[in-house]
Amino acid sequence: MPSRNRLLKPAEITAWIKEGRIDYALQHVRLGVELAPEPAQYHLAVKCLQEIMAANPANFIPYRLALLATFTIDPLLTYLQVRAGLSHIQLTTYVAPFNQVQQEILNPESGLYAFSPDMVILALGNAGFLEELETHYITLVDRDETTAYLEEAKDRVQQLVAGLRQRSPAHIVAHNFVPPSGLALGLYDQRLTISQKEAFDRLNAAIAHMAVGLQDVYVLDCARLATRLGYAQWFDPRMWFLARMPLASKALPELAEEQVTFMRAWLGLNRKCLVLDLDNTLWGGILGEDGLGGVQIGHDFPGNAFRAFQTALLQLHDRGVILAINSKNNESDVFEMLDQHPDMVLRRGAFAAIKANWLDKATNLTTLSQELNIGLSQMVFLDDNPVEREFVRMRLPQVLVPNLPEDPCEFPRFIEGLQVFDTLAWSSEDRRRNQMYSQESQRRKFEAEAASLEEFYAQLEMEAQIEVDAEVTAARVAQLTQRTNQFNLTTRRRTEAEIIHLINREDAHVYALRLKDRFGDYGLVGVTIIIMQPRAWEIDTFLLSCRVLGRTVEDTLLRYILSSARQHGARKVFGCYLPTAKNVQTAGFYERQGFAAIPQHKAEGTWWEYSLEVFRPAEISQIALHVIQPESTP
Amino acid sequence: MNVELLVEETMIAVLDATDGKPPSQWKSLQHLGLVLALEEVFQLHFTAAEISRMNSSKAICEIIKTLLERGP
DSSP: OOOGGGGSOHHHHHHHHHTTOHHHHHHHHHHHHHHSOOHHHHHHHHHHHHHHHHHOGGGSEEEEEEEEESSOOTTHHHHHHHHHHTTTEEEEEEEOOTTOHHHHHHOTTSHHHHHOOSEEEEEOOSTTTSHHHHHOHHHHHHTTOHHHHHHHHHHHHHHHHHHHHHHOOSEEEEEOOOOOSSOTTGGGGGGSSSOHHHHHHHHHHHHHHHHHTSTTEEEEOHHHHHHHHOHHHHBOHHHHHHHSOOBOTTHHHHHHHHHHHHHHHHHTOOOOEEEEOOBTTTBBSOHHHHOTTTSBOSSSTTHHHHHHHHHHHHHHHHHTOEEEEEEESOHHHHHHHHHHOTTOSSOGGGOSEEEEESSOHHHHHHHHHHHHTOOGGGEEEEOSOHHHHHHHHHHOTTSBOOOOOSSGGGHHHHHHHOGGGOOSOOOHHHHTHHHHHHHHHHHHHHHHHSSSHHHHHHHHTEEEEEEESOGGGHHHHHHHHHHOOSSBSSOOOOOHHHHHHHHHOTTEEEEEEEEEETTEEEEEEEEEEEEEETTEEEEEEEEEOGGGTTTTHHHHHHHHHHHHHHHTTOSEEEEEEOOOSSOGGGTTHHHHTTOEEETTSSSSSEEEEEEGGGOOOOOOTTEEEEEEOGGGOO | OOHHHHHHHHHHHHHOGGGOOOGGGSOHHHHHHHHHHHHHHHTOOOOHHHHHHOOSHHHHHHHHHHHHHHOO
């Protein structure tokens, strides 16, 4: 039997770190734990990640996570550290004392609040919290008390969550409840007015509805996770009876990944674009050799597996993940296949950009990144060929290159389990994202053909619309604060509820900018949040989606803010730049706009001021501006 | 197969056992982590009784050898 510890090679990781190949080292730690998601691998991975983080701390976002559980949850920490580290998150953790959930929440002096977490995981197990529902269900049925019990159980969860929310601004992720594998009345369960299975479903649904109504509260669907894994892989009775630790070893990495998915979504670390190889990835066989009629895609095996994979990809497309192609093929053959093969699910229009040529795949990915204006660190590349995968990992380690399973039957499940695209909001912009990125690709080609930048701007026929304090924009505004990393002066993440609160504050304004041009509608792409002080405005947030950078939109938005500030009687406008690993390009923004530096104004970031006494509204001829004030906002 | 070597390797990975502490000083949760790791490394399934008897490196190796000899 080979030693499985050998899959992850710490000495190699150390060597890559010394060569400065941090992202490449990180990719191999990921591969090590994904090839063998086993405890020993994860423990080795923790050490490798500690070394990587020490070598390049700026590449990792510090994050404080507290865990409150009614069971022993400590063994999860190793897996959390690894899954978070692989997503560029450096975790500091606090585990509340065993089964002290209520005490920790209710006591303002508790270790939980002293820790000041960014996120709290509330893991309530069935034992100790839902005893009757799990182990005495027949008693509940006999007394006809199921409905009342469910209501009371939901209230108990709500009280804990509300207590936590009252005392901490942290994001809260509450586990829902996993039904037992054996039902109290066996086959007869389904004949009950409220079956035991249905009781768990009802409670979980009630908790989900409760979370929707609370600020920054989310539910981790353990019931679904346990179903996916199988109950035997979820619950380990030995660990439960020995140490009150119910989670089986197979469940630990899966649960940790689910929890980290929330962190990634909140921190804006989710990926946006999925780039696909074609031959033996999107269909079976080689298009150039087998021809349109010879490749495997259709309703029989193995074509049906590829069709199912394409259907799963279409779902990603419909929810806003950008799809692109990177394939060594003749472009005309690929277009013919996408346009004419009767069994293709994904047609040419599903892809925001297509690179079908004989260039190497790293070069094509770089071109795609530029054409679509998406960072490499927001891309995922899928290819059946391990040589191509490793080549891309070496050349472009920022691109996530997971190992595609060898069997195409596993492709749909694989893509469904790849949680790197998950977000906490879903807007109309998401639904139209592929179309918008396709338009972006056309714009780039148009730009390359223009004689000058000025001519390009003029011919784009840009029209901007600024909506002031419009609640209808809150979801998208919140999403932009959560996702925008590059052109974001302060990177302050906000929820929809926080945005609505700001909109309704008398001393604040939320400006949301939409843009369209001759190629299409970008949607809502810019946000400025203003906090008004006596005779001065402070720019709390100034961000633009990377899709509209380099179009002078930022100039238009800022000139409008300055103009509004002056109209409202302000004499100065203050702006702050808070540096992150990703917003370096905005470091000189205020200086370029004529702001003067204020040395040592506040502890954090660099501060700038603009004296409105010298402000002269400039003509921005390239962009026609229309403003919707609150009174006229629908 | 060198059971002792694989156990030691796993212990180093899981427990950071290079500090030389005897098993009696392991934290109980580290012990559980080690047990789960050993199950994966040797492709074995320990009973709760066997886990509770794993109180030294020697005991661990003996239990593993017995299970390996017994076969699947």
